[in-house]
Amino acid sequence: MSAPKPYANPYLAGAGLGLVLLAAFVVAGRGLGASGAFIRVSEHLRGGGGPWFDWIVVEIIGVVAGGGLSAWLAGRWRVAVDRGADRSASGRLAAAAGGGALMGAGAVLARGCTSGLGLTGGAMLSVGSWLFIAAAFAAGYATMPIVRRAWR
Amino acid sequence: MTTAPRLAVVAGLLGGLALFAGSPYLADQGRVNLNGLAADIARGEDRIEAIALAGWIRDQRPNLSVIDLRSPEDYAAFHIPTAVVQPLESTLGARFAASDTIVIYGDGSAAASQAWVLLKARTRAAVFYLRGGVGAWLDEVMAPTIASDAPAAERAAFARISELSRYFGGAPHVIHPGDPKPLSRASDEMSRAETLAKVARMMRRGC
Amino acid sequence: MIAPLVDAGVFSDSASLLLALAIGVAFGWALERAGLGNARKLMGQFTLTDLTVFKVMFSAIVTAMLGSFWLARLGWLDLSRVYVPDTFIVPQILGGLIFGAGFVAGGLCPGTSCVAAATGRLDGVAVIAGMLAGVTGAGWLLPRVPALFDATPRGVLTLPDALHISYGAAVFFVVVVALTGFRAATAIERSRR
Numbered sequence: 108m109s110a111p112k113p114y115a116n117p118y119l120a121g122a123g124l125g126l127v128l129l130a131a132f133v134v135a136g137r138g139l140g141a142s143g144a145f146i147r148v149s150e151h152l153r154g155g156g157g158p159w160f161d162w163i164v165v166e167i168i169g170v171v172a173g174g175g176l177s178a179w180l181a182g183r184w185r186v187a188v189d190r191g192a193d194r195s196a197s198g199r200l201a202a203a204a205g206g207g208a209l210m211g212a213g214a215v216l217a218r219g220c221t222s223g224l225g226l227t228g229g230a231m232l233s234v235g236s237w238l239f240i241a242a243a244f245a246a247g248y249a250t251m252p253i254v255r256r257a258w259r
Numbered sequence: 260m261t262t263a264p265r266l267a268v269v270a271g272l273l274g275g276l277a278l279f280a281g282s283p284y285l286a287d288q289g290r291v292n293l294n295g296l297a298a299d300i301a302r303g304e305d306r307i308e309a310i311a312l313a314g315w316i317r318d319q320r321p322n323l324s325v326i327d328l329r330s331p332e333d334y335a336a337f338h339i340p341t342a343v344v345q346p347l348e349s350t351l352g353a354r355f356a357a358s359d360t361i362v363i364y365g366d367g368s369a370a371a372s373q374a375w376v377l378l379k380a381r382t383r384a385a386v387f388y389l390r391g392g393v394g395a396w397l398d399e400v401m402a403p404t405i406a407s408d409a410p411a412a413e414r415a416a417f418a419r420i421s422e423l424s425r426y427f428g429g430a431p432h433v434i435h436p437g438d439p440k441p442l443s444r445a446s447d448e449m450s451r452a453e454t455l456a457k458v459a460r461m462m463r464r465g466c
Numbered sequence: 467m468i469a470p471l472v473d474a475g476v477f478s479d480s481a482s483l484l485l486a487l488a489i490g491v492a493f494g495w496a497l498e499r500a501g502l503g504n505a506r507k508l509m510g511q512f513t514l515t516d517l518t519v520f521k522v523m524f525s526a527i528v529t530a531m532l533g534s535f536w537l538a539r540l541g542w543l544d545l546s547r548v549y550v551p552d553t554f555i556v557p558q559i560l561g562g563l564i565f566g567a568g569f570v571a572g573g574l575c576p577g578t579s580c581v582a583a584a585t586g587r588l589d590g591v592a593v594i595a596g597m598l599a600g601v602t603g604a605g606w607l608l609p610r611v612p613a614l615f616d617a618t619p620r621g622v623l624t625l626p627d628a629l630h631i632s633y634g635a636a637v638f639f640v641v642v643v644a645l646t647g648f649r650a651a652t653a654i655e656r657s658r659r
Contacts, residue, residue: 114507117521118263118648120500124522125529127492132534134477134485136470137549139493141576142601145594149602162486167580169490170497174581177498186586189505189573196588199573203505203589204596206572207579210565211600214576215608216615217561219551221569222493222577224558225523228551230530232625232636235553242562243569250570251512258509258573266525267645273532274641277634283538283545284633285468292544298473321619357546358621383546383622 112181128226138227141167142214191258202257213243284383291380305375307387309399312362313423316341322358326350328365328374329393337458339364339389339396340427347374351381359384366454367392397457401429407436430461469543494581497522503581505573505589512570515658517651524644535637555618572596 114120131138144167151159178184190199214220217239219228225243228236251258285292299305307315315323316339325342327334334344342364345353355361361384365371371388379386389395403424405417421431467474472482500522501507510516537543569575574582574593582590608615626636 114501114518115499116263117500117518118266118525120496121522121525122266122529124493124496124500125526125533127489127496128526128530129533129537130492131489132530132548133469133537133543134471134489135482136472136547138530139489139577141580142597145576145597145601146605149598149605152598153602160483162483165483165486166490166493169487169492170494170577170580171490171584172487173491173494173496173584174498174503175494175584176491177495178503178585181499183498183503184585186588188588189582190589191506199589200592203572203574203592204599206568206570206574207593207596207598208600208603209568209596210572210576210593211568211597211602212604213561213563213565213568213600214597215561215601215604217558217565218554220565220577221523221575224551226526226530227549229523229527230534231548231550232531232633232640233551233553234620234623234625234628235555235558236551237625238553238555239558239562239565242559243566246563246566247512247570250567251509254571255513258506258513267648270528270532270641271645273536274528274638277532277535277539277637277641278632280535280539280634282633283535285538285541285544285546288539288541290541292468292473292547294467294474295470295544295547298475322621357550357627358623 112183124226125230128230132230135162137162138223138230139166140219140223140227141170142211142220143223145211146215191256194257199257202254286381286383296376296379299379305372305379305386305388306390307362308390309395310403310420310423312339312389312396313400313427315360315362317423317426320360322356323360323362324355326361326363327393328363328371333366333393333454336455337393337397339393347377350374351377355382355384357383361386362389363387364389364396365392367394393454394457397454397461400424400427401461403429403431404434405431407433468541469537470547473544473547493577494584497578497581498585502578503585503587503590505582505587508575508578509570509573514654517655520651521648524647528641528644531637531640535633550622550624553620553623554616555620557615557617560614568600 128139140163143163147161147164175184188196188199190196210220217224221243224236224239229240282288325339327338327342327344328347331344338344350363361378363371363374363378371392375386375388401424403417403420405413424431471477477485497503501518502522507516508519511519534543534545534548538545572593574590576597579590579593579597583594626633629636
């Protein structure tokens, strides 16, 4: 089995991502999002109304398809638990779920996440989005020393 | 890695040019997005119903401006609470912020919907006209009615409408099968005389 | 005909859903190609060993920002009809802090967790599950605390409006910040090697 292909240049990948975001502006007048899809799914599971195939839910399905396809073609597809060298899989999974819960709460409070506010709001120069980006990065750097051992 | 640095140069150039480029907004460029306006009209997103406006006013929707396009005399006789009177020309000349919500209304004639097109073409703010004008407010907010044999869902909706109506001093009432039918109006447009008569009836009701 | 194209009658609602799918596929593809479907690589950002997150994010922001500015300046895109996320000052700062802490604890963000899960990573699935729980809990609780949830709303508030500068000046400023950041990122990564 051949080794997985190396990752792409981050600036090129970012520029490509920016063109995708621009395409969303031009075609649909809206940007990318992720946490919104989680909110829609949560509402539906609790019996809320509205169509299942909302724009953002369809988009997230695309993200799953695109990510999976890219990994498979690059030889990077495998079942695994990405974690630090001396971390147990179960410890990692528990932390992942906990982190996910915090992100879910933060995203509801802020009305978005790194995709909806960071990328879309960032490109559209929204003040609240830039405040979110700054706060998220600041909190990330502040929190890393606490969980640092998990990522060595 | 020669592509990334080149991209950086392009970004720097485009960013630097942006400093001298002028506004990216069509309204500032004197251009009009006709298909966008047409899409709003087709989707009914150019107008608002009286009851919805009543909810916005009661809930103190942020940055809401209600503008009465009629004459000062008509405004003095009756106007929607929180509305200011401002003729179309000076409304078109006013500056609004992108986060503002503007609701314009008239006597129910086409003037308000025409004003919507003109105003929407030159501001980034959200603009709506009141469907049915001041007459719709007098009918649907100040004197909403429901048939006595209406189904439960309609009655539940009417309960919410009645609450809003009473907030503004209105008088919701139930229509029974034997009641005389109200005169139907041929169009939404209400003459000045009709408005005054309606307002007079409304005033006589109080304590 | 002026963009956004959905307002120009070019696309039906079902066609725009197909485009949502295509856009999503490209989004997921770009994230995976950059390696952002891997939690260890993502966390390199916060250990200052691998600043890929910053490079990808800000390259994307600058590209879309310059693209939308110039298309609009040329009159081909109606910028006022492109969705700008509303500004809620306190909720978005506080939400950002909570989100950032969760990001570092979980190792993936909402979008990248979907990419990770799509590539077989079980930690991606765990983040997704946690997110659904967090979104559900907060979705129940926060509307009951409007003093916090709805605090300091500012509607559509852009940097040029808030700072009283031209849109182009704000664009230039963001480009300068990004390019400076990229320079700094290279220096930081080199010093950690």
